[in-house]
Amino acid sequence: MHFIAVSINHRTADVALREKVAFNDDAIRSANVGLYETKSILENVILSTCNRTEVYAVVDQIHTGRYYIQRFLARSFELDVEEIKEMTEVNVGDEAVQHLLQVTSGLDSVVLGETQILGQIRKAFFIAQEVETTGTIFNHLFKQAITFAKKAHNETDIADNAVSVSYAAVELSKKVFGKISNKQALIIGAGDMSELSLLNLIGSGVTDITIVNRTLSKAQNLAMKHQVKFDSMESLPKLLAEVDIVISSTSSEYYIITNDMLQTQATERKNDSLVMIDIAVPRDIEPNIDAVQDVFSYDVDDLKGLVDANLRERQRAAEQILQSIPAEIEAHNEWVNMLGVVPVIRALREKAMTIQEDTMDSIDRKLPGLTERERKIISKHTKSIINQMLKDPIKQAKELSSDRRSNEKLELFQNIFDIEAENAYESNKRMKQSKVGQILSFE
Known part of the structure; x- marks a missing residue:
């Protein structure tokens, strides 16, 4: 028996290609069964996320197993086998075990150390178990990988430091206030970065969130999607007097929040401190606005310094985890x-x-x-x-x-x-x- 991992990921294919080879939730069960019925495949688990599509398989022969997996992917997405070969990376034996351990613990992710992949691996394994495409080898190996990743996250700081701008924005708010679950937040903009900031706020326990946007319908759609409030851009001055945290990310060519606007609202403020984080380029918030008392203003350069420092911390944690992988491979063998x-x-x-x-x-x-x-x-x-x-x-x-x-x-x-x-x-x-x-x- 041989363990083989065939991977299409952010290193082997750009997003346009990855979109072509992603199984949706409805198709993943039948895909597992279809692959299991293929020659040379003894066990299999299929993982499909926005950043990777991977096939893990126990095969009777390496060369035939690799060929039939790549042919299966080609047929599933109506591509030529050669196209699939060009965008796949193949690991066998110990290297395949190492790949699985690195993926599960977030060491192979676009964002180093992210924890979402652990849940995705667990879900992929459970689905394969449900449709009975796993056996003795994978029932043991995937449990080992999941346990290893949990231990890695608990015993290192791999997931503790913000390495995305939107996440760093929320973490910066925590540094000022400590606890933010009881704070009121305002998000200016309704694009991808705004939504990520919104999700990070919700994940940190913030429930009182308002979205404003120049196009009101977009603010409304995003607010309804995540069950928060929305308002018009005209309400911005009034909202600045009420909230504790502002995260702004628009494509405006002009400042959304000016010094004059904040000076006018200074006497109306209900709360002691206001944290304003500008993640837009060009900037949404006028520079030097933090001259106003109890206003803390940060832009992308401030966040970049935090992200870079945190990334170095994650890289140190990643080295710790990498050093423990050989022992896991030996235990598996x-x-x-x-x-x-x-x-x-x-x-x-x-x-x-x-x-x-x-x-x-x-x-x-x-x-x-x-x-x-x-x-x-x-x-x-x-x-x-x-x-x-x-x-x-x-x-x-x-x-x-x-x-x-x-x-x-x-x-x-x-x-x-x-x-x-x-x-x-x-x-x-x-x-x-x-x-x-x-x-x-x-x-």
Whole structure:
């Protein structure tokens, strides 16, 4: 068996290409099943987000597995296989495990250390489990990856420092006020950056939020989408006297908030401090406006300094996480190697217990007058003999799991004891044939 990860991501394809190869939520279940029915595929999980479409698969052969995965993607999106090959990166074995661990912990994301991908991986895995395209390998590996990512986030600062301008804007408000869940916020503008700022405010517990925009309908649409308030741009002076936080992001060629406007409203202000964050280029807020008492004004250059410093902190945390990945890969490999040993040990025990049971049947026939107590004593001692005899062979079998020639030596082990054990590969293949057979018979 081989683990393979085929990835289309922000490094291998631009957004226009990534849009062409994204599975929507309705299609992901049938896509998993369709891939599972493909030749060479023994287990699979499909991840599809705005920044990546990835196929994780356990395959019987690397080359055929890679080909059939790429062909599956090409057919799913009506593209040529060559087009898919050009935009995919393929990792195999340990590199595939490392890729999964880095993706799950946010080290491979556009925004380093973002935590949303962990939920997306978990969801992709659960969907694959629901449609029964995972098996022994992935049921263990994906749980390991999810646990690893949670631990990485808890034990490092990878996700604690803002590295996007809109997120940094909200974090800057927290630095001034400490707690902002009880504050009133105003967002000027209704574009993508404004929506991201809105989502970050909501995520920080702010509930009293008003959106204003030059086109009122756009402010209304965004406000209704996220269940907040909206108002006209004409209401801006009045709102400045009421709110605590202002985040502005418009495409205006002129200042939206001027010094004169704020001076006029200074006597009307209900709250002590006003934090104004200008993430627009060109700027929406007149420079040096923070000369007004208790007004704190920041622009994109101020935020950039914060973002750069925070990115360095995340990069240090990322290095910590990267250093712990080899141990995870080794643990996974040890577990996989033991998969080949466990059936052998089971087969050996089953053969030994069959011999013990046959021996007890023979004793019952030859000594029919045994009492129940005598029979139990004989059965207990024969089992003890078997366990003592099996102790060293089982120990040797376990040690073979880490041997370079483990497959060859395990085969010799089975020949010596005249046993036959089904390995994980054969088990997966049999289960797959059984499931596909059920699907075909149902159809």
